[in-house]
Amino acid sequence: MVLFNLTVWAEIPYLLLVFVVGTLGFTAVGTLLSAISVNTKLREVLLPLMLFPVILPILINAVEATDVILNSSDDAGLKLPLTIMSAFTIIFGTISYLLFEHVLEE
Amino acid sequence: MKVQLQRGVDILLFILLFAGMSFALYMALIGAPTEKTMGDIQRIFYFHVAAAITGLTAFALNFVASLMYVFRKNRWWDALALSSAETGLLFFCMLLITGSIWGKPVWFVWWTWSPRLTSAFVLCLLYAVYLLIRKSFVDPNRKAMVAAVFGIVAFADAPLVWFSIRWWRDIHPSPMLETEGLPDPSMRLAFYTCMAAFLVLFLFLLRRRFYLERMRNRIEWIYRRTETNRMKGILQ
Helix, strand or coil: CCCCCCCCHHHHHHHHHHHHHHHHHHHHHHHHHHHHHCCCCCHHHHHHHHHHHHHHHHHHHHHHHHHHHHHCCCHHHHHHHHHHHHHHHHHHHHHHHHHHHHHHCC | CHHHHHHHHHHHHHHHHHHHHHHHHHHHHHHCCCECCCEHHHHHHHHHHHHHHHHHHHHHHHHHHHHHHHHHCCHHHHHHHHHHHHHHHHHHHHHHHHHHHHHHHHHCCCCCCCHHHHHHHHHHHHHHHHHHHHHCCCCHHHHHHHHHHHHHHHHHHHHHHHHHHHHCCCCCCCCCCCCCCCCCHHHHHHHHHHHHHHHHHHHHHHHHHHHHHHHHHHHHHHHHHHHHHHHHHHHC
């Protein structure tokens, strides 16, 4: 009843994949942007303002992927959102890794 | 000599812009035939797509300039990044407005949350934030660095705008040139002239904004130097 009678158990590996990839992308770029905004006066406003539009592609595709996993019987629709999520996670991870030192050095 | 050359380029660009825009307006509004199903409202397409491609070009330029700033730490690149972001945002606002005007009679709504529209809106938002965060830093070098990093991160959304109508089923029309959506040669001519006119407009605005920013940097530098000299005088 808690999960609206969804059969979740069989889907948990897929869900875990979405969670892990999504969280990785989210944190990679989140860390970079918090390092940017931590020294500013407006940091409480600035961080969500910067972070939200940047992670929106990951967020929307994670929702889409979760929706496909829970609501549809065939997993063919999973390919596109998961690919885009992974691509963004890799891009954000690489960018953050390369730029982090430049952000912190001053 | 250098100043004269720049002035020459400015005048040339202005003449090109005037002639190109007049011709583009003529081609889009009179020269191209009326589209069969949509009627005259389709004519907004020429400006809409030209604004989109010009805007994306501007953001790509911002991305390159931001990368160069991170590696070279030269304020020249920062000024270029800022001016291209601002001009790009202008073109993207133009894109969203013309799109809405077209969408109302054709889709019967001003706005809908389809992948294309959402990603374009998010890109617009990202560069608005880019301009906003520049205001919240006092130290110019720190500001330039933060803006460059954000510019690099923000550009990740741009490919999504480009590919959204190719990857998803979208209410937004497919890319016209790739799907042979412009059968009439004068329609294609109108599209290409609009495209060229918008690119010239972009270059023109970019140069004006760039010189303004360079001048601001220079004034700031002079101001700081006199301030330092004054402090030295007081200390002595």
